[in-house]
Amino acid sequence: MKKAFEKPGALLWSHGLTYALKRHRSQLMLLALLLAGTGASAQSTFPTNGIAEPKEGCYAFTHATIVRDAQNTIANATLVIRDGKITDLGPAAAIPKDAVVVDCKGKYIYPSFVDIYSGYGMGDAKKGGFAWNAAPQFLSNTKGAYGWNQAIKSETDAVKLFNTDPSKAAPLRGAGFGTVLTHQQDGIARGTAALVTLADERENTVILREKAAAAFSFDKGTSTQNYPSSLMGVIALLRQSFLDGQWYKNRPAKEGVNLSLQAWNDNLQLPQIFAVTDKWEAVRADKIGDEFGVQYIIKGAGNEYQRMNEMAATKATFILPVNFPSAIDVEDPADARFVALADMKHWEMAPTEPAAFEKANIPFCLTAADLKDVKQFLANVRKAIEYGLTEQKALEALTKTPATLLKAYDKVGSLEPGKLANFLITSGPVFKENSVLLQNWVQGNKYVIKNDGWNDLRGTYAVTLSNGNTYTVEIKGSPDKPQLSVLGKDTLSGKIDITDKLVVLNLPQSKGSNAGLRLNGLIGQNQWMGTGVDSSNSSLKWTAVLSKPYQEKSDSTRKKHAPQVGELLYPFNGYGWDKLPQQQDILIKNATVWTNEKDGKLENTDVLIRGGKIAQIGKNLAAGNARVIDGTGKHLSAGIIDEHSHIAISKGVNEGSQSVTAEVRIADVVNPEDVNIYRQLSGGVTASHLLHGSANAIGGQSQLIKLRWGQTAEELKVAGADQFIKFALGENVKQSNWGDRNTVRFPQTRMGVEQIYMDAFTRARDYEKEGPGKRRDLELDALVEILHSKRFITCHSYVQSEINMLMHVADAFQFHVNTFTHILEGYKVADKMKAHGAGAGTFADWWAYKMEVQDAIPQNAGLMSQVGVVTAINSDDAEMARRLNQEAAKSIKYTGMSEEDALKMVTLNPARLLHVDNRMGSIKVGKDADLVLWSDDPLSIYAKAEKTLVDGIVEFDRDYDLQLRQRIAAERSRLISKMLNEKKKGGQVEKAAFHPDEMYHCEDLQGGHQHDVIQ
Template sequence: MKMKFLLLTMLWCGVSLFAQDYFPKNDGVKSKNNNYTAFTHAKIYVTPTQVLDNATLLIQNGKVAQVGKSVTIPKNSVTLDLEGKSIYPSFIDIYSDFGVDKPKRASGGGRSAQYEPSREGFYWNDHIMPENNAISVFKYDDKKAKELRDAGFGVVNSHIQDGIARGAGVLVTLNASGTDGERVLDAKSAQHFSFTKSIAKRQSYPTSLMGATALLRQFYSDADWYAKGNSTTKDRSIEALLANKGLLQIFEAKDKNNVLRADKIGDANNVQYAILAGGNEYENIADIKATNAKLIVPINFPEAYDVSNPYNEDLVTLQDMRKWNQAPSNPKVLAENGITFSLTLFDLKSPSKFKGNLLKAIEYGLPKTKALEALTTVPASILGKSSTIGTLQSGSYANFLITSGDIFEKETTLYENWVQGTKNVINDKNIKDIRGDYDLSVGGLTYNLSITGEPSKPKIDIKQDTIKLKGKLAYKDDWLDFSFTDSEDKPYRMTGLVLKKSDNLSGKLVMPNGSESTFKAIKTSAFQKKEKEEKKKEAPEVLPITFPNVGYGYTSKPKSQNTLFKNATVWTGEDAGVLENTDVLVKNGEIVKIGSNLNGGNAIVVDATGKHLTAGIIDEHSHIAALAINEAGHNSSAEVKMTDVVDPEHMGIYRDLAGGVTTIQLLHGSANPIGGRSAILKLKWGESADNMIYPNSPKFIKFALGENVKQSNWQSFSRFPQTRMGVEQVFTNYFQMAKEYDAKKKSGKSYRYDEEMETLAEILNGERFISCHSYVQSEINMMMKVAEKFGFKVNTFTHILEGYKVADIMAEHGVGGSTFSDWWAYKYEVNDAIPYNAAIMHSQGVTVAINSDDAEMSRRLNQEAGKTVKYGGLSETEAWKTVTLNPAKLLHIDDKVGSIKEGKVADLVLWTDHPLSVYAKAEKTMIEGTIYFDLQKDRQQREAIKKERTILVNMMLKEKNGGGKTQGPRQSKKETFHCDSL
C-alpha cells in the first residue's frame, strides 16, 4: 500500500509540474502539488568534475532544488534511498531528427530535372530553406523517445535534415508524460546548414559539392546586400536567415575535409559554426584544431570485415581496414588536442548501439570525464543552455540517470532516466539481488549452485561434485525460472517466487520423468564481486596514421632537402638543349647552379650517372584528385571552383608522381558551355588540399563546346542549349551580361555582388584565362570570333582534335593547343582527328601541349610526348616540351617551372632511361626541392603494406573469432572522373 501511494505521488508530480500558470482552474478543490523528492546516499555527478559521495539530490516541480552532502530535506518530501547507486545528468544530443518525419524523395528528377525554382517570394534556389522551422512539423513520438531514454538521453536538438540551408531546429526534452508546451525548451534552438541538397525538391542546381559551396557563398553575399536595404522585393528565405543570425549555427560536414570546407564558409561570413564531424578527424588533427570549431562527433565506428575468405579479403582496401582500426580513437585524439566536442547518436542504426561504441571509445583512450562532458556540459554549452541542462546544479531541469555504478562500465545497469522530474524506468532498481552460492536440493540430490552476473541479469554456474552442468536462468518481476541437465543429460525445470525477506530460494520442480515436486536452494555465502586488477588494461593496438592516411602514404610528411644531382643527362628545355654529364644543385627548393664538378656543400648527393634529369611533367588537362568534376545544374557555372573539391588522398596523385608528373591543371568537366574555375595543383602527396594549390595561381576557367554541352549523349530536354547555335548564344548572352555588370561596378554605383558575373568580367578584363574543351573546326572558329567580339583572347583549346584544320587562324588569334597524341574515333565529333595534329599545329607557330584528360594516361605522358616524334617528326627536345615547358607557358607559370634553369623552382624528375622511352621509369620525383616519389622507397612501401594488411587481417579474424560483429567484405573505390562525369 505504501509503495502504491509513493508511485501515485510521484506520478502526480510528473504530470502536474508543468501546467501553464495562466490556465483557468476548473478542477474543483484540487491544488498544485509542491512536494519535493529527495534522493539520498547516492554518488552524484553534479558536473563531470564535481562528484559528491553519499550526497542528496532534492528536486521540486521538475527542477533541481538543491544538491549536496548536507541538504536539509523539507517535510513535504518523498525520500528515496539510493545507497550504493549513482546519479548522472541525462545526456544531450545536439544533432537529431527526433519528432521530425524524414523527407520524401521528389518524384521524377534525374537528368530531366527542373532547372527553375518551384516557389515565389523565396530565394531563387529551392535547396535554400532557412524559413523552415522544425517546431512547425514536430510530433512527439514516445516509442522513439523511449529508445533514446533507454540509451541515457534526456534532451535532443532536432531539425529537418533536408536541404543546404535547413532552417531552425527545436530543442526538446524526452518527457513521456508532458505536453509539447512543456517539452519544448527552445522553439528556435539553432540554424542548420549542409552541403547536401534537398531530396524533396527537383531543382537540379546544385549537382555537386562545389556547386553547393558556391551557392552558400552567394546566398550569404545576397543576404548581406539585402540587409543593407538594396532589394526592392521581399525574400522570405533571406529574411529568415537574417532573423536567425543570432542563433547557434550548425553545419553538417560528415567528413574531416568537409569540416575545413564548412569552416572556410563560416570564416568568410564571420560565422563560427558548430560542425557535425565525420569521425575521421584524427587523420588531419592539426588542421581541424586550427578551425577553432566546436565539433559534434558521431561514434558510428565500422565493424570489422569478415576476411576469413582470402579471395574476399582482397576486396577490402587498406584505407578501410585502417578506418576500422583507427576510428574508435577519434574521440581520444580530439580530447588530447584540446578540441571541444560533443557526442551524437547521428548515423547509428539504433540508439541501443550507442553504449557499446561509447565504451569502445573509452577503451581506446577517451577519458571518462571527457566522455561525460561530451554528453552533458559541452552540448549544453554549445546550445547556450548551461544554466538549465547538462548539470545537476540548483535551477537545472531534473534530468538525471540513476545507475548501479560507473555508467561507463559494461556491467553497470541503468535503472531510471528522469526527465523534467518525471521518472522513466529502464530497469527495476528494487529488484532483489539473488547472487551468491547455494546448496540446491533437487529430487533427493544436492548440487552446488552459483549465481553471478548483474542483479537484473544474473547468470548461473551449477555443478555436481566437480562436474559442470548445463543450465539456464531467467529472472524477471521477482519470478525465477531456471533449468539444468544432469550428468546423464536429464532435464530439470524449476520456477519460484523470490521473497524479499528470505535469502533462500524455493518453488516448483518438474522432474525429468514429468512428475512435479519442489526445489530448495539454501544460500551458503553472499556474492563477492571480483575486484578489478590494479594493472591497467592495455589499450587496443592502433596502427599509426600516414600522410595521407591511405596506402602509400608516408609515415611523416616529406621535407625539402638540398640536393646535388651528379653526372646526369640534363634536359634543360631551354636553348642549352640536352647537356651530358652535368650537375644540378638544388637549394631551398630552387635550382641554384647547373654545371660540371659542382660542390654541393652539405647537400645530399645523388649519383645520376647514366640517368636523365628533366623538369617535372605538367598535365594541362586533368581530372584526378577531385571529389566532383561537373556542376551541371546550369548552362553556366562560372561561380564554382575546383579548389573547393580537391581530394588530397586520391591515389591518382601518387601514380602521377610515379610517372614524373609534378603539376596538373584540375579542370571542371564539360557538362555546360561555361564551366567552373580551375585549380592548378602541385602534387604534394601527404599535404592538405590547400597546400597543394599552386601559390598565387594564375586564374583559369573551363569552357566547353561540342556534344556534351548540348546534352547530345543523354535524354535531357529541359536545359538550354540543345544545339551548337544555342551554345554560341550562351556565350554571347553571358558575356554581354558580364560587360554590363562590369560597367556598373566600375561606375561606382551600388550593385549586387554576383560571383558568376565577377568571374566572367575577369575574362573580359584579361585577368582570367579560358581553357576550352573543343573538337570540330566550326566551333573552334566560333569561339575565337566570340572572344574577339568582346575584346579578349581564348588562352587554350584543349582536346582540339581538329586543330590541324585551323592552326593558322589559331596562331593569328594567339591561342595555344593542348591535345591528345593519338586519340580518335571514340565518338562522332572526333571522326576527323589525326595523330599528326600536334605536329601540324606546332609547325604553324601554335604553342602545343600533350594532355591526358585521363587518370591512366596522365602517369605515362612521357610516352605520349614521344609519339609526336613518330607522328609529325618533332625533335626529341620539342617533343619533351609538349609535356613540360609548353603546358607551363599555357598555364602562365613558365617563369617558375617547365624547364631546368637557374632560379626556377626545383620541380625535377630523375629518369632511369631516356625520358621518351617506354622503358623509362621515374626514379625520383621532386617538387620544390622535396622528393615526393622515390622508386626504392616505393618498393619498401609495397612490403610495408603487405605486412600491415597481414596485421589488420589477423586483428579482424581475432575480432570475429572472439564473437565480435563483422560486416561482409566490399570493394570501395573512388570514381575515376572524365569530362562528362556527372
C-alpha cells in the first residue's frame, strides 16, 4: 500500500484514510468473489474431479434504463437473471432474496449484439499443396464419398470445427457482441454455420443452434482444383449443383452416395447466406437464387449504396459491413494522379450505406466482418449514424433482425424473461459518442470491458482546502476518460486520474505555470477527501463536493447535420450520369446519311427518331416536338457493331480449366460499369458481342449487348437476339505456349482438337436420346442447342487446315459454323466458307504476332468479301474498338473496296453475322435508332464521333464530354482537399494505390489491366 504512493507528490496516508481504503478494497474483493459464480449449473455429463460445487448465479441490476429492444425503453427498471437466463425485468420487478444486487443508477442495459457473419472459433481453412509448377488438377482430392469439385463443401458443418477461443471472443465482446453466427469461410458452397455465444465456456454449452444457416460465396477458397478458374465458371458450377441436387433426390441406384449433394439438399431448409465482394455480385447471387427459388441473405461489400434500386429489387435482407475506407494519402501530387475519382468518392460516401438501406426500407443487419480491428466497430456504427442511420435502426440491425433471420429470437436479440442473459451495461446511450461499454454479460457470465467509467463522476465540484482556499472544478469528457478544468477568470486545464475509488488531481493555479496543487484521496458517496501539497510543497487536506451534476446536451443541441457528400453517378465514375438520360424524339437535319441500304449515301437529309426507332428519312422533315440536332456538314451512319469484343466482363474471360466449358455464360458476368463502354461510345460503337476467350476448344456462351451507359447488366443485353457460343482452334486450345505444367489437359495436338469436337457432339447426341429422369447437364444442353440451330458458333481460327476440319465436323453432325473470327487465312478457304454458309470476323492488318499468323495478308478481308463471304472487321481489343471505322477503311487501300462496303464491315455485316440485321446495322425506317453523327466522312482518320445514339438516347456527346472533364477536375480537387484536411486533423489515411479495371483479350487467363487512370 505504502509503496503504491511513493512517487513524486505522494503523501503518507492518515490512519483513518488507510482504514477506509482497506475496508473499501475488502468490499471489492468480496463482490468479486460473489460475481465469480455466474456460470450456468455444471453439466451432469461431465465428471467432477474433486468436490462438486454447483453455483447458481442470481443477480438483480437495479435503477437502470433498460432498452428491451429497439422500440421499447424502460426507465428506472430492474433486470433479474438466474442461471444464465433472464427471469424478470421492469420497474416493479421483484428482487429475489438471494440475488446479488448491482446498482446501475445512471447506466443503460441493452441486449448484446448478434453478428450474423463471422468466422469465430473456426481457425484457418487448411490449404492444399498447390504450387504454380504443379500439373492441373481436374478432380477433387477430398477423400470420401463426396462430390467431384472440392470448392463445393456442402458437407462441412461449422459445429464440428468450432472451438471456443477466449482471445478472439474478448474483442468481439468488447465491441458489444454476445452471439455470432460462425462458419468456415472457405469455398463456394461452404456448408452450415453454427450459432454460438461468446462465453468462455465449453463448446457444448455455448452452441445455441448446430445448423443455423448455410453459407455460399463466389470464391472457391483453398481448392487446388483448376475448375472453376473464372467467375462465370463459379456461377455455372453453382447452377449445375442446384440441378444435380434436384436430380440426386431421385437418383438411380447405380449412382450410389454423394455426401456433398445430400448435404446440399439438406441445407436448403436453412437460411441461405451469400457473401459477395461487389454490388453487382449481389445482383448475380440473387439472380441465381431466383432461378432456383432460393432467397439469399446477402452479405454485402460496402458499395451497394451506389445501386439502391437494384438492391431493393433483390428483395433480400443484407448483411452490411462497416469497414469504411480510410482517407487516401494524396499529399504527394504524383500519388494523387493515380487515384481514381471513384475511389475518392467511395471513401466519402461509404458511411452512407446503412442509411441508404434504411431509407430504401431494405432490411439489413450490421456485421464486424472485414474490419481489420474489431475495436473500430462501434466507432464506425456511430459514424454511420452521423451519416444518416437512425439509432433505432442501428440497434435493430444488431439485435432483432439477425436473431429473427436465424430463428433464434426466442433466445437472443432482446431482453425478455426466458431469454439468455446476454446484455450490455453502458454508461449512457450506446451509440452516443462519449458512452462507454462497461460490461458484457453472456449467458449470465460477467465480462468487464472497462472498469473505468462505472461511476460517472462528471460534473462541477467545489474543492475546499484546509488552508481556506476554494476552487471550482469541472469534470467533463467521457466517463472512462474524464477531463478536468479549473474554472475562474481563466479556465485552466488540469489532470485527473481515477483508479477504482482512488483519485489523483493536479490543479494549476495560474495560466502557463506548471506549479499547482497535487492532491490524492478517496472518492466517497457524498464527497471526496484526501491530502496533498500546494505549489510550495506544504501539506494540506482537501474535500470536494458535487455542486452540479453533469448533463449531456439534448439531442436537439448535440445532433450534428449529416456531412455533405458528393452526388451518386451512374456508373460510379467521373463519366457517369447524375441522372440517366431518357429516350426522346430527335430530328437530325441536313446530314450526309450513310444508309447502308439500296439508297446509299443521301446528301442534306433528315432523320427523325421516335420511340427509339427510325421513324422517317427525307428532306425538310417536320420536327414537331422533337429535339433538333443540326447535322449540316456532318455525316450520319449506323452505329458500329463490334462482333468480337471482351469488354464489360468481370473476373475472367476464359474458363480454360477444361477443354469443353459450354456451360459457362458471359451473360452471368457482364460488367456494366466498364469505362470502355463509354470510351467506345466515343468511337461510335453502339453494340458489342462479348465473347469467351480462346483457351479451350468449346468455350462459353456469348452475350450481345448495347452500350447503354449507366444501365444495369440486364438492361445492356439485347433482348430476343439469337444465342451464340465461342469455339476455338489452334495454339491456345492445345496449350502451345502455356508452359511446362500445362501438358496434361487433352488435347495437346491439332489432331486432338478434332477428337474433342467429335466426342463432345457424340455425347450431346447420346444425351438427347436419354429418357425421363436423366441428369440435366448444362454443358450438353448448350451443345444440343447447336445441333438444333438454337445456338450459333463463333470460332477463333487461323490456319486453313483447322478451318476445313471444323466445317467437316459440322457437316458430319449437320450443323454449321456461323462465324470464323480472326481467320487470317480465310482468303485461302473463302470458297469453302461460302459453300458452308460461314461468315468471317477478322482484323484489317494484323500479322506476325505468332506462328499461326505468318501467312496473314492485309487483303484478307477484301478477298473474302469478293468471294461473297459476309465479312466484318472486329477488335478483340478495347483500344482498337474505338477506331473500327479506321480499321474498316484500310480495305479501301488494300483491295479497292468501295467506301460503303467498307463501312458495312463494321455496321451491317456484323449485324448480319449476329442475326440482328433486321434491327441494326443500317439507317432504315423501323430499325433501332443506333446512330453516330460524325464530324467528317466516317472512314476518315479525321472523323470524330460527335454524338452516339443508342435506341434514340444520346449516350455520348462530345460537347458534354468536355463539361464532364471540368466536373471531374472540380470533384477531384474538392475530394483531395477534403482528404488532406482529414490527414491534417490526425485521421487515419492509407497509402495511395492504383486500382486498374479489368481489360481482357482472347488469350488472357488471369486478365489484363488498363494502364491509365480511370475516372
